[in-house]
Amino acid sequence: MKIRQVIGVLCILTAIVLIGAPFLKYELLEAKSSHVTAQSLTPEKIEQNNKKPAEFDMESIEPPSVMDTVVKEAKADEESVVGQIRIPSVNLDLPILKGTTNENLMAGATTMRENQWMGVGNYPLAGHHMNREDLLFSPVLKVKKGDLIYVTDLTYEYTYSVTKTEVVHENRTDLIENTIEPNITLVTCYNSDDRTKRFIVTGELKETHEYKK
Template structure:
């Protein structure tokens, strides 16, 4: 009896290990859809943006692809009250919630803000996101973005459109890319590989337009 129990446990453990990458990807896809800003209102997003947030990974060098068990743990902590907007990059298929605070849970649900003082359409607006083995998840598609592509972020009051102007690889220790700037720009940051790596892909763009969010519905 004991031998059968041990064999059963070993088989189940093996199945979990085999299926864990698929389970992890499915959970991440579910979280990013569940926390979509489009399911909230502009008032709710504004209230969320005034809440206190944690920036555990302010030195974005600490942002690394999560393990299966880290994903399970963080998934339980994904908080709708952290959602402050949505980012859409049609050219590479990105459509993710923007969450305030660079925490493990937030990073597994969408794109995360990296400074407590950042505001859409003002100065530098940096966002971090994971690069997963399934290239279509989170910020993985940024590897294929091209100069001239457009990025739209929204707080459901206004849509802020940026045009990509730069794309480079920097060391994970280069925290200068998230600092405030006089120019109105967006900075998107992810790992340059879907594995632990000392480098980061940094994509930058300039603000080219601000329109009322409801305008696109008329």
């Protein structure tokens, strides 16, 4: 009888965990992206981080699981933070981390090339599209032409105006290549059920000024 009771309790606990798993994942991801911001660092630290080598392994990127959010580092790595991105029109405010890795993508937006600089050429950033519309890069799907995107390295703040949004196939790697014109390119999955599609936001640089908290 006792064994049956134990098994019954375990079954109930397992069911509770399975039901609550998605909510747990979203809460943990939200904590990761809000724990560390660029503003908690110094301009000197940001510059130092930007000079460090990083990984850009697009092939190994996977949607974060509940286990990932629990086992992986529970906050953005300060050694990877190189800036902050804000899009007020969709309430997006995330740290920018150098290197496209599963760990970095669970904490914010990530750079997509080794040598990319705010305000110079094309500045591509990637982020996860989750099933919760306010988490990580999910708000990017609501960005419209004319919206303003702000990125900062704590020395300068760069203002970009959105010129285009489009859905493309994942093989359009040309969109993250460098350009002569100062642009920004935001990349995220378009549909969680079809991982071959990407939602792209393109913006052109409108203004650069000294950063002030």
